[in-house]
Amino acid sequence: MIIKEYMIPVYGLLVAGGSWNLEPIEGDSKKVVPEEYRTLVAEYLAEKQAVI
Numbered sequence: 001m002i003i004k005e006y007m008i009p010v011y012g013l014l015v016a017g018g019s020w021n022l023e024p025i026e027g028d029s030k031k032v033v034p035e036e037y038r039t040l041v042a043e044y045l046a047e048k049q050a051v052i
Helices: 009-017 035-051
Strands: none
Touching: 009 035
């Protein structure tokens, strides 16, 4: 799968807002970030957290 760079902040926003999960959680019905993006989104969120 080709990584689309513009989707990293989109998924980050969805995770930070609580709409999506970064990883699957048993018993949770929220959508999950695709596996190929998880590390990139986690790094993106960590960088944003460091700036705040």
